[in-house]
Amino acid sequence: MxxxxxxxxxxxxxxxxxxxxxxxxxxxxxxxxxxxxxxxxxxxNRLAQSLSSQYTRVLAVLLPPLRHAFSDPYFGELLSGICDRADRLGHKVMLESAKPDFLRERKHMELFERRFVDGMFCLGVNDRHHFVKDFAAAGFPMVCVNNYFPDLKLDYVVADYRSGAEQVMNVLLQLGHKKIALINGAPEAQTARDVFEVFSARMLDAGLETGQGWTADGRFTEEGGAAATDEIIQRHPDVTAIFAGNDKMALGAMHRLVELGRSVPGDVSVVGFDDIQQMAFVNPSLTTVHLPLYEVGARACELLVQRVRGKTEKISERLATHLVLRDSTSIVSGRG
Amino acid sequence: MxxxxxxxxxxxxxxxxxxxxxxxxxxxxxxxxxxxxxxxxxxxNRLAQSLSSQYTRVLAVLLPPLRHAFSDPYFGELLSGICDRADRLGHKVMLESAKPDFLRERKHMELFERRFVDGMFCLGVNDRHHFVKDFAAAGFPMVCVNNYFPDLKLDYVVADYRSGAEQVMNVLLQLGHKKIALINGAPEAQTARDVFEVFSARMLDAGLETGQGWTADGRFTEEGGAAATDEIIQRHPDVTAIFAGNDKMALGAMHRLVELGRSVPGDVSVVGFDDIQQMAFVNPSLTTVHLPLYEVGARACELLVQRVRGKTEKISERLATHLVLRDSTSIVSGRG
DNA sequence: ACGGTCTGGTAAACTGTTTAAGCAGTTAAC
DNA sequence: GTTAACTGCTTAAACAGTTTACCAGACCGT
The missing domain is CATH 1.10.260.40 (lambda repressor-like DNA-binding domains)
Structure with a gap:
């Protein structure tokens, strides 16, 4: 210079x-x-620029320490949205994995304290992740992506799980189903609880049987979905529809149902949640709720940048979902 | 302070x-x-530290601008390896997507010139990506991850595709197959050419028929693999084994073979390449070559850090592969 | 008592930007 | 006729560290 x-x-x-x-x-x-x-x-030299201006123009993405978080289509979509938008807004994106010792050493705070980043996205967090409170307390710009904490004053951008669940219940009830089971993910996620609440409320409204035996935990995985299906079938052999909290569990459920000699959707209808790419190509193709994950990521990025630039109002947004009707659902069969 | x-x-x-x-x-x-x-x-404050010390301790990962690069298990594994090792070596990882205008504006060079990063990983690059030459010319620390350019003086870490292909040919020939087809990926990748060369050489050695009709381009995708299978079956209905250049194409091939009324592995054996997670659970489970992608990423990271710290010798490493024998291959059937 | 080495520390220069304050002349407003 | 606000630019002080040259005192042998 x-x-x-x-x-x-x-x-x-x-x-x-x-x-x-x-x-x-x-x-x-x-x-x-x-x-x-x-x-x-x-x-x-942007180091000098940042040192002087106090803005790094770098944002961190905190991912759960799952071995395959990087190859998960769920995180992939969110990440795509974040990265694309960040680039357009002139920001760089840094990757961090929330491993136990990462958190123990308070590295998530250091990222801010040492001026690595201006802001942070938290992906895949839930009630058990106590570290999110640190952000609430310290007031560093952070936004929860596709999950939220009603009790904490934290910014978030989520897909509207409640209306998504409503859409699923609408279609199942309209198709005449009365014996509906829910395979839900980890109950420590608020979004999963939202789905459960809508499910219960709508079943109650319709005067249908619900309760313990009609829901099972599928831990958001394919294997979990299969195991949950076993449980449900054992308790309620007359089930005609399964509502899974995500597509992977739905896939596991479909596989297991076929193994148990039930046809999908002939005997049992299956509905997923997420609308990840490959589910359009399985057989039968999966009816599911499309979550605008790319847009959730992009929007979160936009709002985080605003917050970094000084916006002070709380950020919270819910993006609309829509039902994708495919071949894994049908009108309830005779014996239903 | x-x-x-x-x-x-x-x-x-x-x-x-x-x-x-x-x-x-x-x-x-x-x-x-x-x-x-x-x-x-x-x-x-690490901005001040970096400004003074001239080291940012940040590395960039350049990903191809595919819509789903972030949810691809191939890139996911590489990225996991890179991130884990970078973290252990005290480095941060920054994500970049090699979009056309990113390259046009020479942003990949700016990353270095403006002191954003100390070094860079290039993933999913091939001969058509002329920008890699810029690094060779400018001498910025860069390592190609799981691909290489024999003509360019560039650092690289790759899985050993040649020995992987040898392993596949060994098993297919030992099982008595004589009508073997290759579904290869984009020929602009050196690794894909390596596979092709080994395939051709071993077929020639064994005195078996090869040539144009016995190979088809599957563009590394599932759909491409299915289309390539159509081509092959049409030209050589008597094929007994298909060697696919990656698992996704192998999956596409298996699906199409079943659709065409051929059993796998009864009528046709199928072998993949990559050993991505989900292929262990498809039916039949896929025989494939395990590529140590996580280790390739980790090793690349280690070497890049060495280079950043002043190491001057050329970096080039080939990591061993091994065959994973599962259920999609069998001894050649009677009519083979 | 004197020069030489070792030790533990300091002051100042340096990294490469941004930005507040200022300069002297012109012009619009009251 | 004074005040105030521009004009286009410069100077110097931040920003928050690292590094180098230097220095004072302790220790040692002669």
């Missing part, structure tokens, strides 16, 4: 102002300096 | 030396200063 200033016979401050398009610089100087910048191939 | 110095009644230089475990500091001062640091909760 000094060299540019020298060759253009101006001060470094002027060069700085040229770079920042400060309106107080005359057209002539502007051009003169820019020419030298191009000639020398000068690029401002 | 000034405050720490003041309270400990030493100079800031001393505090700096304490933080860096400089041996010139006495045990007594060391302890005294550390106590104040803890008391004040002081954390060094």
């Amino acid at each position: 000094r060299e540019v200033a020298q060759q253009a016979s101006v001060s470094v401050a002027t060069v700085s102002m040229v770079l920042n398009d400060n309106p107080r610089i005359s057209k002539a100087t502007q051009i003169k300096v820019r020419r030298i910048i191009d000639k020398l191939g000068y690029r401002p | 000034r405050e720490v110095a003041q309270q400990a009644s030493v100079s800031v230089a001393t505090v700096s030396m304490v933080l860096n475990d400089n041996p010139r500091i006495s045990k007594a001062t060391q302890i005294k200063v550390r106590r104040i640091i803890d008391k004040l909760g002081y954390r060094p």
Whole structure:
């Protein structure tokens, strides 16, 4: 920068102002300096810029320490949305895995304290992750992506799980189903509880049987979904519809149902949740709720950047979902 | 830092030396200063540290601009390995997507020029990605992860595709197959060419028929694998084994074979390449070559850090693969 | 008592930016 | 006719560390 200033016979401050398009610089100087910048191939050092301006323009994404978090389509979509939008807003994205000792050493706080990042996204967090409270307390810009904590004053952007669940219940009830089971994910996630509440409320409304035996925990995995299906079938062999809290569990359920000699959707209808790519191609293709995960990520990014720039109002947004009707559901069969 | 110095009644230089475990500091001062640091909760500003030391301790991962690169198990494994190792080596990882205008604006170079990062990983690059030459020319630390360019002086860490292909040919030939087809990925990747070369050489060695009709391009996707299978079956209905250049194409091939009324492995054996997680659970489970992708990522990270720290010898490493024999292969059937 | 080495520390220069304050001349507002 | 606000630019002080040259005192042998 000094060299540019020298060759253009101006001060470094002027060069700085040229770079920042400060309106107080005359057209002539502007051009003169820019020419030298191009000639020398000068690029401002962003460490110095950040040190001086107090903005790093870097955002961190905190991922759960799952072995395959990086290859999970759920996180993948969120991450895509975040990265694309961050890029457009001139921000870089840094990856962090919330391993136990990462948290124990308070590295998530250090990221801010040591000026690594301006803000942070938390993905895949739930009630058991006590560290999120640290952010609430310290007031560092953080947004929970696709989960939320009603009791904590934290920013969040989520897909609207409640209305998604409503959509599922609507279609199942309209198809005439009366024996409906729910395979839910971890109850420590608020979104999973939302789904459960809507399920229970709608069943009650419709005057249908519900309670302990009609729900099972599928831990959000394919294997869990299969195991949960076993439980349900054992307790209620006459079940005609299974509502799974995510697509992976739905897939596990479908596989197990077929293994148990039941046809899908002939004997049992199955509905998923998430609408991950590959479920359109399984057989039968899965009826599911489309969650706008890419948009959730993108929107979260937009709002986080606003917060970093000083916005103070609480950020909380719910993005609309819609039902994707495919072949794993049908009108209830005779014996239903 | 000034405050720490003041309270400990030493100079800031001393505090700096304490933080860096400089041996010139006495045990007594060391302890005294550390106590104040803890008391004040002081954390060094890493922007200032980097500005001064010229090391950012940040590495960039350049991903291809595929819509689902983030949810791809192939990239996921590489990324996992990179991130885990980077963390252990005290480095942060930044994500970049090699979109057309990202490259057009030379942002990949800017990352270095503006001191965003010390080094970079290139994932999913091939001969068509001319930008990799920029690194070779500029001499910035970069390592190609799981691909390489024989003509360019670039660092790389790859799985050993040649020996992997040998392993596949060994098993297929031992099982008595003589009509073997290859579904290969994009020929612009050197690793794909390696597989093709080994396939051709071993077929020639064994005195078996090969040539145009026995290979098809499956573009590394499931759909591509299915389409390639159509081609092959049409040209050589008597094929008894299909060697796919990755697991996704193998899956596509298996599905299509079943649709065409051929049993796997009864009529046709199928072998994949990559050993991605889910292929152990498809039916029949897929025989494939395990690529140590996690280790490739981790090793690449280790070597990149060495290079950043001044190592000058060329980095190039090939990690061993091994065959995972599962249920999609069998001894050649009677009519083979 | 004197020069030489070792020890533990300091002050100052350096990293490369941004920005507040200022300069001298012109102009619009009251 | 004074005050105030521009004009386009410069100077200097931040920002928060690292590093180097230097220095004072302790220790040692002669």
